[in-house]
Amino acid sequence: MTARRRLDPARRRAELIDVGARLFAAKPYDQVLMEDVAEQAGISRALLYRYFPAKRDLFAAIYRQAAAGLLAASEFDGSGTLVEQLTAALEAHLDYFAANRHAVLAANRELAGDPVIQAVIADEFSVLRQRLLDAAGLEGHVREVVSAATMAWLVFVRTLCVEWLVDDAFSRAELRDVCVGALLGALEPVLDISPL
Numbered sequence: 001m002t003a004r005r006r007l008d009p010a011r012r013r014a015e016l017i018d019v020g021a022r023l024f025a026a027k028p029y030d031q032v033l034m035e036d037v038a039e040q041a042g043i044s045r046a047l048l049y050r051y052f053p054a055k056r057d058l059f060a061a062i063y064r065q066a067a068a069g070l071l072a073a074s075e076f077d078g079s080g081t082l083v084e085q086l087t088a089a090l091e092a093h094l095d096y097f098a099a100n101r102h103a104v105l106a107a108n109r110e111l112a113g114d115p116v117i118q119a120v121i122a123d124e125f126s127v128l129r130q131r132l133l134d135a136a137g138l139e140g141h142v143r144e145v146v147s148a149a150t151m152a153w154l155v156f157v158r159t160l161c162v163e164w165l166v167d168d169a170f171s172r173a174e175l176r177d178v179c180v181g182a183l184l185g186a187l188e189p190v191l192d193i194s195p196l
Helices: 009-026 034-043 045-051 055-073 082-100 100-112 116-134 140-167 172-187
Strands: none
Touching: 009 034, 009 045, 009 055, 009 100, 009 172, 034 045, 034 055, 055 082, 055 100, 082 116, 082 140, 082 172, 100 116, 100 140, 116 140, 116 172, 140 172
16 A cells, blocks of 8 residues: 555545546446555545545546546647647547547446536537537527537547447547548538538
8 A cells, every 4th residue: 555645635636536547547447446546545445435425426526627638638729720620629539538448438338327427528518519619600500500510420429439449440540530521521511611
């Protein structure tokens, strides 16, 4: 067991999230034990449970932090075309998915019905949709059509990414190209965007 250290509550919570994130990235959800988190953090299980009453609570905090990080890494900055910015944002997400396969699968399979996890995903989708709409500079009816298509596309991307992580039946490049192509194909009738 790691030597115990006194930390203020905010630092202790952040440390527990970091330790948990490493464990959930390395192992499937059902193989991560709260005892392992406590041991690696150098604290008692009782102290861990004061911060996170259940494994699901710890995972939700980890996933919320990951979503915030993904959103920060996938800003649309106006430095390229809409398609280039979209592709860069998608690549940032794929980097995270590849590095955190087990956590992504847990959020989308084992905890797919969990309202806290689904709220994190829904919030992320909302921000991503808003960014795309703002970057495209859309207004009025066209914005409404693209908004609906974008939300459907985000669900499509999530589903396809889970398939990619589970089956590994296609390459990352194929995944990226199919995802970008699906959105461009859906929006072609309402927007003037160049294909890949």
